[in-house]
Amino acid sequence: MEHKDYYKILDVEKTSDTESIKNAYRKLARKYHPDVNPNDPDAQRRYQEINEAHQVLTDPDARAKYDRLQAAHQAFAAHNSGEDFDWTPWISGVETKPGSKVNIDDVIKEIEERGTGGFSPFFEAIFGGMGVSKTAPNKGPDYNQQVEISLEEAFTGTSRILRVGGKRLEVRIPRGAQNGTKVRVRNEGGPGTGGGPRGDLYLEILVTPHPSFERNGDDLHLDLPVNVYTAVLGGEVIVPILKGKIKLRIPPETQSGRVFRLRNQGMPNLRNPEQRGDLYAKVMITVPENLTEEEIELFEELADIRGL
Known part of the structure; x- marks a missing residue:
């Protein structure tokens, strides 16, 4: 009979605690679940092995017995002189006379005749009579x-x-x-x-990224174009928000880079949607283009007045 390495099947260390074993089981169960791998016999086989290993390694008594069996099997393999491993002390639910051995082939044949319920002969032979539930309710994979x-x-x-x-x-x-x-x-x-x-x-x-707004938690940030005349003289600008537009008063001599905070114009809070973050509008002064000769003269006159 083939010995199964349940720790290797779940890819965990022998020293792993129960919670780590359960986490490993859930991860592998999601990967090999029949719903995720329809018509894949290899995945079906792996899923059955994973479930079987989980049943044994999360049952304290079954795990203790398995650890003893694994140690004995490894010691036997290291000094094997050509004989078969004696499964007699490990077979569950079978009484033998002192000094006698069970015929493992007969045990496997009997198990296969009555059905394994999706579990291996190894599991049935070693743990079938221990009360390890083969149908213990387990939540499905997420x-x-x-x-x-x-x-x-x-x-x-x-x-x-x-x-x-x-x-x-x-x-x-x-x-x-x-x-x-x-x-x-x-x-x-x-x-x-x-x-x-x-x-x-x-x-x-x-x-997905937005072309105008940058999000930081519940707050939104926006680059707000303001023409040079409004920035110098003051006035109102229209600020886009996610549900329409609002007016913002710009004071005279506003510098490029100044940030205005618009309270409660940000994103709703996930836990309390009635509470909203703020919108931060950063002024980006725009310079006029395609100036007429008269406009250029006026700007030159202004530059002379300012001593530039």
């Missing part, structure tokens, strides 16, 4: 999917239509979502094992 939205959609909230396992889902994306925000859709991940619940579907939000 699925992750990236979804792109615009900054305007992040401002107002939006939704996306998805098809998961042949089912049409409308998923609401909340106001204030930003890069990395995860939207959880319960019970729309992979199926569980042993009657366990399905995993969850997580949508990871990616907000």
Whole structure:
């Protein structure tokens, strides 16, 4: 009978704690789950091995027995003189007379005749009589999917239509979502094992760059063009916001680079959408082009007055 290295199957160290083993199981289960790999017998086989290893290594008694068996098997392999490994002390639920050995081929044949339920003869022979649940309820693997939205959609909230396992889902994306925000859709991940619940579907939000606004948390930043006349004399300019436009009073002699803070004109807060960030408008003075001769003369006159 083939010895199975459950630690190698889950790619964990022998010293790994239970939580690390569960994390490794969830990661591999997502990768090899039959829903993700339809009609792939190799993935199906790997998924069964992963599930089996998880069942043993998360059960304290089964893991302790397995560790003892693995140590004995490794010691035997290091000094093997051509004999077969004696599985007798390790077979579960089989009584033998002192000094006698079980016929492992007979044990495997019996197991295969009654069915293994998707588990290997190794598991059935060693752990089948220990009460290790082969149908212990385990939550299915979570699925992750990236979804792109615009900054305007992040401002107002939006939704996306998805098809998961042949089912049409409308998923609401909340106001204030930003890069990395995860939207959880319960019970729309992979199926569980042993009657366990399905995993969850997580949508990871990616907000596409905006041509005018730069986002920093809940605040927005904007380069605001202001003509030289308004910058010198003062006046009103129109400031674009994500839902329309507002007027901003520019005081006389405003310098390029000055930043105006427009309170509550930024993004909604994800946790409290009624609370909003601010909009910071940075003045960028624009110089007139295609001047007439008269305009050039006036600017020259102004330069003389200023002693330039």
